[in-house]
Amino acid sequence: MSSENIFVLSNGESVPVVVENRRGARNVTLRPKTSPKKEIHISKPWTTSTKFVMNFLESKRKWVEHIFNAMPQKEKIAPGMIISIFGRDVCITHDCTMRSNKYMNEEKTVLCIGGDADMFERRVRDCIKAELLSEIKAIIKTTPHEYWPTRITLRDTSSRWGSCSSNGHISFSWRLAFAPYEVMRYVVMHELSHRKHMDHSPEFWANVGELYGFGVERAKRWLSKNGQSLHRYF
Numbered sequence: 001m002s003s004e005n006i007f008v009l010s011n012g013e014s015v016p017v018v019v020e021n022r023r024g025a026r027n028v029t030l031r032p033k034t035s036p037k038k039e040i041h042i043s044k045p046w047t048t049s050t051k052f053v054m055n056f057l058e059s060k061r062k063w064v065e066h067i068f069n070a071m072p073q074k075e076k077i078a079p080g081m082i083i084s085i086f087g088r089d090v091c092i093t094h095d096c097t098m099r100s101n102k103y104m105n106e107e108k109t110v111l112c113i114g115g116d117a118d119m120f121e122r123r124v125r126d127c128i129k130a131e132l133l134s135e136i137k138a139i140i141k142t143t144p145h146e147y148w149p150t151r152i153t154l155r156d157t158s159s160r161w162g163s164c165s166s167n168g169h170i171s172f173s174w175r176l177a178f179a180p181y182e183v184m185r186y187v188v189m190h191e192l193s194h195r196k197h198m199d200h201s202p203e204f205w206a207n208v209g210e211l212y213g214f215g216v217e218r219a220k221r222w223l224s225k226n227g228q229s230l231h232r233y234f
Helices: 050-059 061-070 117-140 174-178 181-193 202-212 216-231
Strands: 002-008 014-021 029-033 039-044 082-085 088-095 110-114 151-155 162-164 169-173
Touching (some): 014 050, 039 050, 050 061, 088 117, 117 174, 117 181, 162 181, 169 174, 169 181, 174 181, 181 202
Parallel strands (some): 014 039
Antiparallel strands (some): 082 088
16 A cells, blocks of 8 residues: 655655555665656555654655756657667667567667657657667576576666565666666676675675676766766656
């Protein structure tokens, strides 16, 4: 079950707050979201009161408002636009006579979207998400079997690029498709490392470096510096 409250930003804007009780949860978790609209999702243990949660949210006001303020203005995807997918500049075209979507060259620099014009943006998004999931699965297969997740899902999160549960379920932000390939691979290796270390201890970071190899710090810095730009579309 969930209940809805309101959090008023410093500029006077009211943002819905969705509070969910999660079985097995030990801590209060905040997740500001900007798509498809601004919301703050909070999960909490059953025994934690909503009043406590709202006070906790207020104590995190500066962080929450920073996330909302840092989000770039959305750009509408249109035929002929060039966007970056895994670091490649890809021209998105449209052909209403095509029933499927496909790359038009081996370099994957021209992506043609089929179907009706009113479904264009949705089909671009779905095509990119499918490609990301395929790439993630290919990366996972390069690691030892004990790191493999029990389940993989894609989500649209504002403040987390991935998460790994204690039962081996790993989720990723689908917006990682707009990051350079090696940055996306870093997030995959980061979450896979949580299969052995459910923390951010020195042993965990050593595990990330072992799985990723040379350049892990460079990928980590890129994401920290440029991560918000991955929210510019949709």
